[in-house]
Amino acid sequence: MNRPELPRRARSTVAVLALVVSAVLAAPTAASARTAPAAAPTAVTAPTAPTTSVVTWGASADRLDAAVPARTHRIVVHTSAGGSGLRIRLSNAFGEQPVTFGRAYAGVRASGAALVPGTNRALTFRGAASVTVPPGGSVYSDPLRGSVRPAADLAVSVYVQDAAGTATGHRMGLQTSYIAPAGDHAAEESGTAYTQRTTFRYYLDAVVVDAPRGTGAVVALGDSITDGAISTADANRRWPDFLAERLRNDRRTTLKGVANEGISGNKVLSDGAGVSALKRLDRDVLSQRGLRTVILLEGVNDIKATPAPTAAQVIDGYREIIRRSHAAGACVVGATVMPYQGWEEWNESGEAVRQAVNAFVRESHAFDAVVDFDAAVKDPAAPAKFLPAYDSGDHLHPNDAGMKAMSDAVDIGGLRCDR
The missing domain is CATH 2.60.120 (Jelly Rolls)
Structure with a gap:
């Protein structure tokens, strides 16, 4: 940027x-209120315009x-x-x-x-x-x-x-x-x-900042791809950074805050690099001020693990994230799992699970909207692989151009739902 x-x-x-x-x-979040004593705010001069508390980073x-x-x-x-x-x-x-x-x-x-x-x-x-x-x-x-x-x-x-x-x-x-x-x-x-x-x-x-009333935030829940692995350091070229730029420049949307809640190596179902997405959902995502929409991009680390879960188990994890996010009043956008053939842990069995998981994301209507990152970055001639122009070289993580392509695949209008 x-x-x-x-x-x-x-x-x-x-x-x-x-x-x-x-x-x-x-005002404390539900998580912080459990660990700190409550205190009444001190009265101050009323703001000139109503505001909403929104996470900005x-x-x-x-x-x-x-x-x-x-x-x-x-x-x-x-x-x-x-x-x-x-x-x-x-x-x-x-x-x-x-x-x-x-x-x-x-x-x-x-x-x-x-x-x-x-x-x-x-x-x-x-x-x-x-x-x-x-x-x-x-x-x-x-x-x-x-x-x-x-x-x-x-x-x-x-x-x-x-x-x-x-x-x-x-x-x-x-x-x-x-x-x-x-x-x-x-x-x-x-x-x-x-x-x-x-x-x-x-x-x-x-x-957190106080933004004009009605302003909302998008939280990206993910793994190393969301965390920005292999993108240029000190340049804000992770896909959520590119998305923040798009939201900032789009006058049609009130979604302006973006929080990157990616952890390299993270899984939906089990602990490892960070606790699982299911365990950290409340703290890292649902506690964020002004949350309107969650974009869920997790699953590749589950799929390429040994032993790996079944597609049904990954999908059950997705369903729980959707249920809990909806209960908190947030929309959930499901992202397809991107290709990774060429990475050392790729195999045909994992590819079959990836395809089954992606079919659920695209076709189940369980999510409020879908962003097809797989379609955005795959090589049409070899759909289990990254398009070379978007491949960082390790065949799992996108380069800067791939990160931008991911952001460009997000339908900004589809980030809001009636909740």
Whole structure:
């Protein structure tokens, strides 16, 4: 995606992100309410126009490496929906011990770990600079006054004051983030202290804004293909990124938020690389603010596993995701499983299961809509294979052009249903 040059961005920083702390506490999700005490919001001046809370960025929580105290993480995120009242969600979903976050800041990223001067602002949690999140819990920050533009690069800086055991976060970022290995550097706009680079996204799993009333979000539930594997790093070329661009430019739709909830290696039915899609559905998908539509692209890792489930078992998993999503008021778009002949785990038996699963997606009418990713990327001369122009070279993951072709295959009008 095109990005504005730094001088232009610097000239507009006050309009882009005037992050003045509000006294209102963001209402907790059902998941976070179970792990944190309730608190009444403080009254503030009524907004000039009604708004809706919408996720503008998301990344699935998973187990990372050992939690390390007394260091600062600067996580770079790319927004989808624009709005006001920015909030972040910090997760300790996989921690065995509490994590204390000493301070958190948000600002506009200039380049590398450096921020645009004058944009870094302190976040609070129920009015306090610090918050402790229990094992399995998550917490939203208070909202910040001011506006955030769509397609903006933000840097969320979090000082981990006290932590032990396992860190929670997202493993395959495809986006460079930064670590200051010693001390609290969250308030600094310079990137000097951030001497370590990582593609892990520690603790941050959602960013939310208040968008015009009626604005909704799409959540992409998937595996490494959704996570962006093999796409160009630091370039926002995953298929959900291309979809966010299409939604942003389409005035006919009110769907503007996109959260990428892909985990590399993830399966529908069983744990492995991340817990199964069935187990993480509530936390990673149904808890997202402003959720209107789920796009489900999972199954290839189940199908190519040994032993592999039957097509009926995969389909039963799909049906459960549909049922639970519908119960939460969300539409579900089913995506066909893409070809993978040439990948070392491909065999005729798995191909038969893939075809049966895809027939269900296309023909069962169990989904509210269908996106035929298989048709979009397959080689017509060899339908079990990727079209060479879209193949990253490993015969399982699309390249950047393939990612765009996937996004282009999504019918934007079909993302909404009567629920």
